[in-house]
Amino acid sequence: MQSIKEKLNPDHLPKHVAIIMDGNGRWAKSRGKERTFGHKHAIQAVRNAVNACNEINIPYLTLYTFSSENWNRPQDEVSTLMSLISETLLLEAEDIFSKGLRMHIIGDIKKLPPLVQEQLMQLVEITKNNDRGNLVLALSYGSQKEILNAVKQISAEVKSGQLNEEDITEEVFEKHLYTKDLPPVDLLVRTSGEVRISNFLLWQIAYAELQFLDILWPDFGKEDFFRCIYDYQNKERRFGKTSEQLDEQI
Numbered sequence: 001m002q003s004i005k006e007k008l009n010p011d012h013l014p015k016h017v018a019i020i021m022d023g024n025g026r027w028a029k030s031r032g033k034e035r036t037f038g039h040k041h042a043i044q045a046v047r048n049a050v051n052a053c054n055e056i057n058i059p060y061l062t063l064y065t066f067s068s069e070n071w072n073r074p075q076d077e078v079s080t081l082m083s084l085i086s087e088t089l090l091l092e093a094e095d096i097f098s099k100g101l102r103m104h105i106i107g108d109i110k111k112l113p114p115l116v117q118e119q120l121m122q123l124v125e126i127t128k129n130n131d132r133g134n135l136v137l138a139l140s141y142g143s144q145k146e147i148l149n150a151v152k153q154i155s156a157e158v159k160s161g162q163l164n165e166e167d168i169t170e171e172v173f174e175k176h177l178y179t180k181d182l183p184p185v186d187l188l189v190r191t192s193g194e195v196r197i198s199n200f201l202l203w204q205i206a207y208a209e210l211q212f213l214d215i216l217w218p219d220f221g222k223e224d225f226f227r228c229i230y231d232y233q234n235k236e237r238r239f240g241k242t243s244e245q246l247d248e249q250i
């Protein structure tokens with residue numbers, strides 16, 4: 001069977017794809033297993049997404065891995081998730097490096113176990129000169145807190161005279177977000193059938209295309225990723241303009 005990848009237009013790829021990887025618990029439940037069984041099987045789906053992205057050269061992939069609200073889950077689930085993250089980083093570090101990916105972390109990482117923090121910092125450091133793609137992990141991430149922190153930093157700068165109020169532009173604001181080095185999100189995908197954002201990249205998805213898939217995350221494959229890109233390429237992104245104006249620009 002022909003892959004949908006062959007139908008993609010390489011000149012019209014999204015620069016930044018973000019994924020809300022949801023549905024691990026339901027995937028496990030439907031098999032009569034514990035929720036953590038689903039988290040373990042989620043790792044292959046992460047590889048699928050990273051590999052698919054790499055194959056078609058999408059420069060930025062952001063994965064919602066653990067939200068600030070996920071700390072409220074049962075303690076044993078949180079511990080299992082932290083151990084899995086740590087094991088996976090250890091196992092995948094070489095592959096990430098050899099693919100030429102640069103790793104970034106967004107979120108309140110000080111809340112993570114010290115070992116995980118250390119592993120993340122190391123991976124960010126050793127991949128900092130890689131330039132074949134960017135892999136962004138959102139860990140202990142909450143968008144409202146991120147925005148609030150930006151507001152606090154900016155007001156401190158105004159108070160101390162470093163910044164004038166009239167100079168607070170969208171660009172200045174963005175420089176105070178975790179995502180300061182990343183482009184805006186072009187395509188946001190959420191698996192599991194839920195149609196919500198769950199406190200993810202609220203500012204950064206202002207003009208993103210949104211896709212909600214009825215697939216549970218552990219079942220997500222490369223072909224699903226390519227299908228998302230295909231559907232994205234069949235949308236007209238007008239950014240407030242009319243279709244006719246866009247035709248004139250070509």
Ligand code: IPE
Pocket residue numbers: 021022023024025026027035065066067070081192217
């Ligand atoms: C996503 O799957 C993984 C995390 C949020 C860490 P879930 O664990 O939310 O699975 P469901 O949504 O309960 O099925």
Ligand code: IPE
Pocket residue numbers: 020021022023064065066067069070194196198
């Ligand atoms: C969002 O999924 C967070 C991640 C995928 C890491 P959740 O399963 O936590 O979202 P809600 O609680 O259903 O909105």
Ligand code: MG
Pocket residue numbers: 022023024
């Ligand atoms: Mg969920």
